[in-house]
Amino acid sequence: MKVCRKKSIAAVVVLLTMMILAACGTDKGKDSGDKASNTKEDKPKFISIVTGGTGGTYYPLGGSFAKIISDETGIQTNAEVSGASAENMKLLDNEEAELAFSQTDIAAYAIEGKLMFESSKITNVQAIGTLYPETIQIVTTKKSGIKSVADLKNKKVSVGAPGSGTVANAEQILEVHGMTFADIQKQDLSFDESTAGLQDGTIDAAFVTAGTPTGAVESLAATEDVVIIPIEQDKIEALIKKYPYYTTDEVASGVYGLEEKVKTVAVQAMLVVRSDLSEAVVYDITKAIFENTNQVTHAKGKLIMAEKALNGVGIQVHPGAQKYFDEKGIKAE
Template identity: 35%
Template sequence: MRIRQTATAAAATAALLALAACGNGDGEGGNGDAEYTDDLTFATGGTGGAYYPLGGELSTIFESETEASVNYVETGGSAENLGQIHQGQAQLGLSQNDTAADAMNGDVDDLDGEAIDNFGWIANLYPEAMHIVVRDDAGIESIEDLDGATIAVGDVGSGTRAISDAILDYYDVDYTAEETEFGDSTEMLADGQIDASLFVVGVPVASLTELAQSTDVSLLSVDEGDAEEMAEEGFYEAYTIESDAYDFLEEDVTTLSVFAALIASTDEVSEDLAYEITSALFDNVDQITVDQGASIDIEEALYGIGDIPLHPGAERYFEEQDIEIP
């Protein structure tokens, strides 16, 4: 497999490795002792996906409902967000649950194997589905047909790459990897620079809807049995993208999914502020206009948490709401 990174991706790789290298080496976060702040940086994702606009709307809610100031910023995604929280460059972040779990164990390559343990779970927000998008004129009708293709597999620092690898390795696909942000990958697909784009995002995603208006594209389906087997081996779930999710779909698509979670620093976000943020989230769900907001439900707030620790403030809130804590 050959990998070609964009200049931005290469810079992101260097930045992530630098973040990990700057750690204190004992598993503690960047600050060591807690130094709480109300001036929060919220690490989101690329502008072409759901994390960035959702982070913007959540920032507005948190600023209006708490005493904190919240600045949301574009990032490469889950792994980068965890790295920024680890080093105190961000206090809030969005992350796939599988990436967060791997980061706790030092199993994220983009973080140079550094174990990240200074963050806590606030809430599961919505499921994120793997989309395997191909141009109709590429003659690709199955995942096996991707052999020899040039494929966008997610940005450096995103959680997409791990699931991309899991699927492509499972089917033993030999390919050239393009590491780039999801929005850029749709443009590259439209221009014929790549044959396929794999990305993990909430359903539906506007960028794909826009792409389909100018370019004939399809979503590849994973065999249901294969999806179940891969789900057993990783932090994934088999998932169905319904045919009415996108106008160009004619039938349901089977794929893998993870959960998008809101996380917060335990070094710099106090229990009281995390409690207020958790309360603000669920008290103001009706203010969220992005499609993924419809999936935010307090009854599902702990889906996918696994062994990831709850932030003490979120734990207090859920206890008061009689939400069973795993």
């Protein structure tokens, strides 16, 4: 009886052990399956790039980028109209888009919680890389008679769409000229609205921060004699000293029918991404864009190159983008 009882107990122990091992194996398999499922979910089926107004440079570039990403990664990508830089940073923060165009200065303000982001610091955005200089163009027409920044006083001047980086540029340029928005009749218009206003005479001048040539200004030049108001060298130096993310730039002769080049300043356009996108996905996106710039239809495509993408970024680079640049041996100059 004792022997039989011992054998029964032993059998029960073996059976329990097998059940426990089987359960562990099932759990392990379940964990593996979950991880595999999560890996698949790391690659989204659809992403959005928020750009700017249809009359600027971001929107057509965004269309080219969306096609490149869709073709090269298999992720269906759409370019969407927006209020540009500042709004774009907030759209990423609210998880309403995955990629965005932004000026380097505005991206830095967002991450640091300065100026328009004092009450809404952005914490979930990182850089893919810089793209090209964004020229600050103070646009008017010959018939306005405006020839200098000082001439803008008491005039109706568009400073860009609400939430755009152009607004900050306008404010800072006026500042180094001893002026504020109170010295002008400020209008908050998109690039298309600004050039329409210049054409029909409802405004006198407009700040446009975008790669040149800018579509909206080109359209204006088709019917009006466009004037780009120059910024004098001493004011450029004062601006760069206080706000070092600016660089000296110019609008070339021939652009918009200009007879001579016009001295001005620029910030950099950059592509930013939500930091919660996986390293693998952002690596693929970065590679797709910088290895297919020949497919960018806008003239600015010629200026977009991986070798310069880390220059002037100003915020943390996403690990996926950094992996790509490391593989290419690219560092900031």
